[in-house]
Amino acid sequence: MITTLIYDGTFEGLLTAVFEVYEHKLGLVNLVKTGHHNAAMFEQVITVVTEETRAARVLKGLKLKLSPMGIQRLYAAHLSEIDGEDNNLVGYIRYAFDTNENIEEDYGNRLVMRVSELVRMMRREKHRMEAFVRFQKLSDGSFYAAVEPDFNVLPLLVKHFRSRYADQRWIIYDLKRNYGIYYDLHNTEYITLDFAENNKPGQAMAAFCEDEGIYQHLWKNYFNSVNIKSRKNTKLHIRHIPKRYWRHLTEKI
Structure with missing residues (x-):
C-alpha cells in the first residue's frame, strides 16, 4: 500500500517527511503539498507537521552522506517547486541514506540524474535573474x-x-x-x-x-x-x- 504524506511545501517540511518515513518504516510513499492531494479509497494518509527538531536530525544525517555542495544542490532542487518532483527528492534522500558510498556523482541512478537536471534549471534561472x-x-x-x-x-x-x-x-x-x-x-x-x-x-x-x-x-x-x-x-x-x-x-x- 502506498502511504500519502501531505506536507507544507517547505524544505524543513520535506526533511520532516523523510523522518516520518523512517520512523514509521514506510515503504512506498507519495509526498504531496498541502492543497494538491486528491483523496482515494483505501489510502493511508499522514499529515506531516513540520518540526525543526526532526528536520535538523535528518539534515545532520544528510551532512554525513553528502558534501556541503550536495546539501546546497538538494535545497536548490527543492526550490524548483515543480509538481511531482517531491517524490524524486524523497527518493534521492532515501537513496543517500541507504547507500554506503556518496551518491552525488552516481548519474546512472535516475534520481541522482533528475536532481542534477533540476539544479541545472535553477542555476540557469538564477543567472537570468541576476542579469535581468x-x-x-x-x-x-x-x-x-x-x-x-x-x-x-x-x-x-x-x-x-x-x-x-x-x-x-x-x-x-x-x-x-x-x-x-x-x-x-x-x-x-x-x-x-x-x-x-x-x-x-x-x-x-x-x-x-x-x-x-x-x-x-x-x-x-x-x-x-x-x-x-x-x-x-x-x-x-x-x-x-x-x-x-x-x-x-x-x-x-
Missing part, C-alpha cells in the same frame, strides 16, 4: 525591482545582490509568489507587500522618486545607442532574453 533585475528608485530612497521567475530562486539571489549593492537599501519582489527580499544595509529579510490593482508591476509600497523617469529615459537611450541594427538577430536575442521577462526590463517597456 532592474531596480527603480522609490521616494524613500530605497530601490525596488519586480520579478516573476519560473522557479523560486529568490533565496539563491541574496548573496549576489548583497555583495553587488551593499551600499543601498533594496527590495526584490517575486510577484508570482507574493514575497520578496528586503536589504536594509545590514541584514536581509523575507517580506510580503500589499499591492494595488491585482499586483500589477510598478504598484509598489511607495511612489517612485521624481527623477526615476529621467533615469529610465537615459537607460533606454543608452540601450538604443549601443544597439547595432545591421547585426540584429531576433531569434538569438529571444533565446537569451525570453519574452516572458520583458515586462520587467526597463529597456523593453
Whole structure:
C-alpha cells in the first residue's frame, strides 16, 4: 500500500517527511503539498507537521552522506517547486541514506540524474535573474525591482545582490509568489507587500522618486545607442532574453 504524506511545501517540511518515513518504516510513499492531494479509497494518509527538531536530525544525517555542495544542490532542487518532483527528492534522500558510498556523482541512478537536471534549471534561472533585475528608485530612497521567475530562486539571489549593492537599501519582489527580499544595509529579510490593482508591476509600497523617469529615459537611450541594427538577430536575442521577462526590463517597456 502506498502511504500519502501531505506536507507544507517547505524544505524543513520535506526533511520532516523523510523522518516520518523512517520512523514509521514506510515503504512506498507519495509526498504531496498541502492543497494538491486528491483523496482515494483505501489510502493511508499522514499529515506531516513540520518540526525543526526532526528536520535538523535528518539534515545532520544528510551532512554525513553528502558534501556541503550536495546539501546546497538538494535545497536548490527543492526550490524548483515543480509538481511531482517531491517524490524524486524523497527518493534521492532515501537513496543517500541507504547507500554506503556518496551518491552525488552516481548519474546512472535516475534520481541522482533528475536532481542534477533540476539544479541545472535553477542555476540557469538564477543567472537570468541576476542579469535581468532592474531596480527603480522609490521616494524613500530605497530601490525596488519586480520579478516573476519560473522557479523560486529568490533565496539563491541574496548573496549576489548583497555583495553587488551593499551600499543601498533594496527590495526584490517575486510577484508570482507574493514575497520578496528586503536589504536594509545590514541584514536581509523575507517580506510580503500589499499591492494595488491585482499586483500589477510598478504598484509598489511607495511612489517612485521624481527623477526615476529621467533615469529610465537615459537607460533606454543608452540601450538604443549601443544597439547595432545591421547585426540584429531576433531569434538569438529571444533565446537569451525570453519574452516572458520583458515586462520587467526597463529597456523593453
